[in-house]
Amino acid sequence: MPSLQYQGSKPDPALEPLLTDIETFLQTALCSFAPEPQRSERRGRPAIIPHLCLWSGLLVCVLRGFSQQLSLWRMLYLGKLWHYPRFPISDEAVYKRLERADIKPLQALFQHISQLLQQRLEVWSTCALAPFAAEVLALNETTLDQVARYLPSLRQVPQGDERLLPGKLSALFDLRRQQWRTIEYQEKPHQNKKVAARQMVSNLPKYSLVLADLGYFGFEWFDWLTEQSYWWVSRLREKTSYTLLHSFFEEGDTKDQLIWLGAYRADQAAHAVRLVQFRVGKHLHRYITNVTEPQQLPIIEIARLYARRWDIELAFKTLKVHLKLHLLWSAKNQVILQQVWATLIIAQILQAFQMEIAGRAGVDPFEVSLALMIEYLPQFAYDGNDPLESFIKYGREVRFIRPSTRTKILAPTPDWDLYKPLPPDLCFIRKPRYAHKP
Structure with missing residues (x-):
């Protein structure tokens, strides 16, 4: 069984079990599909590309930073993909x-790799981030970049027209492990964020903590989460x-209520929430949460935690910029x-490698440059070195x-002795009224 490595590279022993398992899974998954119909072996008939070869080629194209379907064809035509033979076929x-191929094997592979990486990252992930929560996740969406106007049906569409937008990705990002938790494709790029939100979080463990921007703000949404x-x-x-x-506490612009x-x-939420407010320079920060016990989540931790919502934006940047998802290979x-x-x-x-490098080096994950990892890890592998160790x-x-x-996040840390206890008869729930717009 060949491992997922480039020809001529020395396998990293620490990575080999994971990478071999990926190929084993790919072969098992692809063999489970119905075999393709037999074709006649007439003279000049192009060779059939095995499913496994097709998916492996796609992954290598992404990893090597290629930006078009032609790169996959050239790799297969020249026989430059691992152990696979040369496929003397046309680019067409x-x-x-690709147009006929199902995406389900790639989706299944993503889930399988995620499970493997979750086990691998247990030693490096930390529960210091909101330790009271089962998981800590950022929720957001990103619109895929416009497609090129290659298709006849798109050639008359003006640049910037929303018909060139192929859709968007709704995502949950695990902040402790720096891993994608859930990804859903949405065909309508301008669909309201909250439409897919409940489905996105519905399979999370109870008492997970969700961070989301103002695009998800809504009384009914907050009540549903609670x-x-x-x-x-x-x-x-x-x-x-x-x-x-x-x-609980009020002093100048600093409040915890x-x-x-x-x-x-016309519009009232059902559940009481906590509002914290403080000023840094000229900016007034205001956050709300259903963690109503101040000592469970102090003001400073709320500010630091919400700042970590930016992690999902950096993860989107990795997809679009560093791995070139902004250069779509097709309009289909x-x-x-x-x-x-x-x-x-x-x-x-790669994000798992970033976490592992940070853990082994004893640094914060964000001190490890993911962009330089993408550029230099393959070069270390080509030279026959252990890429992570190097x-x-x-x-x-x-x-x-x-x-x-x-x-660096700045926020006040009031003295707990100045906090006023809750009245014993305080009610935390009431009948809601939601203002639904047409």
Whole structure:
């Protein structure tokens, strides 16, 4: 059984079990599909590309930074893909094969690799981030970049037209492991974020904590999360009305309070939430959460936790910029989705390597440059070296590992002795009223 490595490279013993398992899984998964119909062996008939070869080629194209379907064809035509023979076929044959191919094997491979990496990362992941929560996840969406106008049906569509947008990805990102937790493709790029939100989080363990931006802000959404036993943190949208229930602490612009969201009869949330507020320089920060016990989640930790929502934006950047998902290989949805899932698979592995390098080097994961990892790990492998070990060995000397440029979060830490206890008869739930817009 060949391992997933480039020809001429020396396998890294630490990675070989994982990578061999990936190929074993791929072969098992692809063999489970119905065999293709037998074709006659007439003279000049092009060779049939095995499914496994097709998917392996896609993954290698993403990993090597190729930006078009022609790269996959050239690799197969020249026989430059691992142990596979040369396939003397036309580029059109590869295009048609991709158009007919199902994306389910790639989706299944993504899930399988994610499970393997979850086990691998247990020693490096940390529960220091909101230790009271089962998992800590960021929820968001990203719109896929516009396709090129290659198809006849798109040639008359003006540049910038939304018909060139192939859709978007809704995602949950595991902040402790720096791994994609759930990915869903949405065909409509301008669909409201909250439409897919409940489905996205419905399979999370109870008492997971969800961080989301103001695009998900809504009383009914917050109540649903609370009733499903999920923790959440959000910024407070400007001009949102509320009624004060209890003030734990108040000094100048710094406040820690319990409130009812919605002060008017037309729109009222069912569950009381906690509002924290503080000023840093000229900026007033305001967050709300259903973690109503201040000592469970202090003001400073709320600020630090919500700042980690940015992790999912950096993960989207890895997909689009570093792994070149902004350069879509095709205007056809089926091929676009194959590129998306191949990119997600490679990103999942590289982000796991980033966590492992950070753990072995004793640094914060964001001190390890993911962009330089993508560029240099294959080069170390080509030279026959252990790529992770080399990255750690030379990391500080050549600034693979360097101080993180992320913003340092500032927030007050009031004395707990100044906090006022809750009244014993305080009610935390009421009948809701939701303002539904047409």
